[in-house]
Amino acid sequence: MSLLVLTAADCNKIISSFEPNDLVTLMEDVFTSYSRSQTHSRIHSNPPSKSVAPPRTKIQTENYTALFMPARLEPYGTSIKVVSVLTDASLARGLSATTLVLDEQTGAVRGVVNATRLTPLRNAAGSLLSSRLVGPKHPTSIVAFGAGMQIESNLDLHLRSYPSIKTCTIINRTKNARLDNLCVFLSATFPGVSIAGIGRGKDNQAEGAVEAAVRSASIVICATSATQALFPSAWVHAGTHVILIGSYTPAMREVDRELIRRACPKEKRTNSATAYRKGAPILLVDSIKACAEEAGELIDAQLSPDDMVEIGEMIATSHAGENVEDDKQVNDSDFAGPITIFKSVGIAAQDVAIASAVFTKAQKLSESVGTKIDQYDSL
Missing domain, CATH: 3.30.1780.10 (ornithine cyclodeaminase, domain 1)
Incomplete structure (x- = not known):
């Protein structure tokens, strides 16, 4: 052979x-x-x-x-x-x-x-799938934490799929060559999108720019090895879709427990995928079993399997035509309202x-x- x-x-x-x-x-x-x-x-x-x-x-x-x-x-x-x-x-x-x-x-x-x-490509494809399932229909701004291959693939697929996105902000621990090269690549590939790179460091002015970017984001993607939250829950407004693909151990976490809990429905449901309506909070995961054991953010928030919905279950429900109604109670001006999260540790x-x-x-x-x-x- x-x-x-x-x-x-x-x-x-x-x-x-x-x-x-x-x-x-x-x-x-x-x-x-x-x-x-x-x-x-x-x-x-x-x-x-x-x-x-x-x-x-x-x-x-x-x-x-x-x-x-x-x-x-x-x-x-x-x-x-x-x-x-x-x-x-x-x-x-x-x-x-x-x-x-x-x-x-x-x-x-x-x-x-x-x-x-x-x-990175298969992770980005899973992220894009989650955006299509539960994210905003016409996102205008995307923010990414990290500047490695994971972020490059995620931004490439999202910008190719959503012509509505006009601003893209990439936030890295430092202003380095990797961040600069990624910004140059994306600017050349997507000339109609305003691309900005921010190196956080210890610059208070940079931190203000990070907060402004997150507060205005339609989609936030995190692909870092952080062990502490990259930003507070209060910065994320209602209707934002948050993608978490960096952490894969109980000690790692990219967001705080408050943000995770905002994506969990207050009322427990027997079948969250069937009950979900566009614009309602939902915590999607690639694997309930794996995330319960490995996802530091979910472990820190003390979630149970009933708080999570597997993306495969959501796909089956979507194909069955059950996710057809929007939640009319959503108020996009109230950042304490519903958000959606996709957490992936990879399968x-x-x-x-x-x-x-x-x-x-x-x-x-x-x-x-x-x-x-x-x-x-x-x-």
């Missing part, structure tokens, strides 16, 4: 041809299948094989933390992603990540895919789907992309 190796450059060539709608549809399949499998496993002792995602395995070393994330998602197949998180994040831009794609018939490795940009099934999509397209392109190693298994 041959082995196809896709470098970071190969993957960039392929993903540049993906449209936002294609990526959103891919994530719809992932989250719907995942939520169905979780529902099945709660009812039956043996969960179906359509979506299987064991807990990630972690190995800690002096210089990095290695994460191993196996998963299977039909019809996309089986894969395992390996990610290394450096102890000193300043030593590299983004995470070192590789996905091994297995052959469906033999289980042998048939592809080695550089996932450095695939992880391995996303990695299967995005790696499979890239690998399949590479195979169709034949000799023009990737390195093929013939008779890889031959002795």
Whole structure:
């Protein structure tokens, strides 16, 4: 059997041809299948094989933390992603990540895919999906905390999908080359959008600009390794959609407990997805189980699983035509009112789907992309 190796450059060539709608549809399949499998496993002792995602395995070393994330998602197949998180994040831009794609018939490795940009892309696609499901219909301003690949992918997809967005503010811990380069890239790509970068540092004037940006934001995206809230709940006005994709441990948190609780309905509902109406508060998560164990913001707010709605459940409800009425009680001038939040710690099934999509397209392109190693298994 041959082995196809896709470098970071190969993957960039392929993903540049993906449209936002294609990526959103891919994530719809992932989250719907995942939520169905979780529902099945709660009812039956043996969960179906359509979506299987064991807990990630972690190995800690002096210089990095290695994460191993196996998963299977039909019809996309089986894969395992390996990610290394450096102890000193300043030593590299983004995470070192590789996905091994297995052959469906033999289980042998048939592809080695550089996932450095695939992880931010699949996260951004999930974020965009959440915006379409529960976010403002015509956002005008977007604010991002962080300046890495996660933010670059999220802003790229959101700005491509929402022509209504006219201002984009990127807030980083410091004013550095990475922030400047991201602003230059987005300004060139989206000339109709006003792009601004703010380095917080210890500048009080900069902090005032951060507050003004958050207060006027339609969508706020956070992708940092923060352990304290990046801004207070009071800065976020009603109707804002907040996307949290940075924290993935109980010690990490990007927003305060007050903001999280504002997204939780005051009255408990048996089926939050079915009861939800556009403009009402809702806390969407990629996985209730994973977020309850790993999402520092939700743990700090002392939430129960009943406070969360899986995005896969929301997709199924939306497709069934049940989310058709707006909540007429929403008052956009009252910032103490309802907001929506999407919290994601990432599920391995996303990695299967995005790696499979890239690998399949590479195979169709034949000799023009990737390195093929013939008779890889031959002795």
